[in-house]
Amino acid sequence: MSEDTMFDQRRHHSQETNHDRYKRIKAEIERQMGVPEHFNFAEDVIEKWAKQRPDKVASHLLTDGSTESFASYSKLYKEAVLLATGLTNPTQPKCALVILPKIFEWWAVNVAGSWCGMIISPATTLLTANDVAHRISECGVDCVICDFDTACRLNDVTQGIPLRVLVSKSDDQVLSDWTSYDDLIKRAKSIAVEPCLKTKRDDVAQIFFTSGTTGKPKMVPHTQGSYGIGHIAAANAGRVRDNETL
Incomplete structure (x- = not known):
């Protein structure tokens, strides 16, 4: 040259x-x-691993500084498909604001969103009511998924959202007008499984928000394709081997 x-x-x-x-x-x-024209992270990555290596660890979490939990690709895949089925019946939400700590259900919700085409907007549990109100108005949230403590704190600001899903640690953590995550899973077991949506690589899968240090937080979309590529880049950067978990 x-x-x-x-x-x-x-x-x-x-x-x-x-x-x-x-x-x-x-x-x-x-x-x-x-990356093919049609790509779905849940089907082309999670389901693939669940069938090829069902017992391979997909999630290894450390909570409270001492409690470890493991979940296989098979468990993640099955729970995500059940959750997607429960969420889409009778009417699938278009965009879910997900405010959860790093627990297994956080990953199940993300995979379920890809499976059924529900856009996920992940958020930290540190958000204030004003932060949540801004996100609701900006990305047209019609579903919110929270842990119990966060749901109690944000109960008022989320009142107008059609579907509010509560992820509880125990049976006594119940809130009026919130749908139990566990009930969605149980209900899905009695109806036909929702097939994976045939998504294109450029279909929006997730909406992140910037930190808002110089103004109101702005939306940043992740597509089905870019979400998968992002995980590949992270694995390559960390030099993760086939027998390791990222």
Whole structure:
């Protein structure tokens, strides 16, 4: 390549907007990795591992600094499909605001969202009522999924949301007008399993929000394809081997 050609390329790239640069890099990564036109993280990754290596550890969590819990790909896949089935009957939510600590159900909700096409907006349990109100108005939330403590704290601001799902640690953690996560799973076992939605790689799968340090937090979408690519990049960066868990 001549110096003139290299200069022309650098000049062209310097004139790109951030959005144009993102699109160019994204397209190049997808070309290199061969992401197909139709891609679904739940089906093409989680279900694949669940069938090939059902006992392989998918989730290894440490809570309270001492309590360890493990879940296989088979368990994650089965619970996610049941949850997706429960969430879509009778009417599937379009976008769920998920405010959970790092527990197994957090992963089950994320995989279920990909499976049925429900957009997930993950959020920290540190959010205030004002933070939640902003997210509800910005991304059209029609479902919220919380642990018990968070649900109690955000009960008022989430009143207008059609479906509120409560993830409880015990049977005595019950709130009026909240649907039990466990009840959704139980109900799904008695009806036909919801088939995986045939999604495209550019379909929005998740909506993150920026930190909001210089203004109101802004929405940042993850597609079905970019979500899967992100996990590949993280695994490669950490040099995770086939017999290891990230």
